[in-house]
Amino acid sequence: MDEVMADPIDKFIELYNRDCALNLTLDQLHGKEIYECVPEEHKDKVWEYINAEGFFRDLKVIPDSQEVIKALTEKYEVFIVSAGMEFRNSLIDKFDWLQDHFPFIGWRNYVLCGDKSIIGADIMIDDRPKNLITFSGERKLLFTSPHNVNILEFERVSTWKEVAEKLL
């Protein structure tokens, strides 16, 4: 979900700049994790935001994800798998967000977990190399996100239009 279907980075930057009166930009996140881009004294803020109730409830939808995933559901059995278990308060937010923005996928096909190595499927689209490394399926697509731009090991997709070209 995050950084593939939903955009937590956009919301983090907005909150962070508001609260810390700074000017963090998306460009500064190139090749880095968020917590690497904030000074030591603000590192707790990252966790505070992400752990807050409601953080994941109103994230922006990644462009074209709705249209392409809808088309994918006509050709594949699509499951939405999110490693949201790290953040207790994200669970219901993620459920509600999916119901709002991806109503064509039912709750039967939602998975909230901590470690995606338990998932048995054929194709995985994910922004985290660690999830693709442990995936046993036949095809692994790395969805571009600021933190993974320097990773070369996987077949990369930078937009949902590219996913459509490859899988539809």
Place this chain on the structure above:
Amino acid sequence: MDEVMADPIDKFIELYNRDCALNLTLDQLHGKEIYECVPEEHKDKVWEYINAEGFFRDLKVIPDSQEVIKALTEKYEVFIVSAGMEFRNSLIDKFDWLQDHFPFIGWRNYVLCGDKSIIGADIMIDDRPKNLITFSGERKLLFTSPHNVNILEFERVSTWKEVAEKLL
């Protein structure tokens, strides 16, 4: 989780008898689902209870599950997989219940899903034949629960002590 690690039936019977001044017993559930054991006019109650916030928060722990699962974690990589996605309000209750009663299993090994066919593992212990039927792993153990007593298709375990005998 439910009917294997946690006991929702015990709580359901207690609430139902309290609210409807009836005397539903565990014996009457033999070979049946709960909703088959209540009169037509009470069927909504089943869903009302299960959908309520807090229903899954204080369920009793199934006897010996803590000790045996702790021992299993020393020999196997144990994931707790619950098809709780049907009940939005169960998600955080289930998370908190696991933290309380199974603190030796971390959130990385929790999975809340809707359909367990997405799970890739070697052994599954479950009370629902539908979950074992779609499971691709090598060993399937049907954990006895009132609704499944007449099912003959699977290797059966009736207590966690039996699980220990088979897997430890």
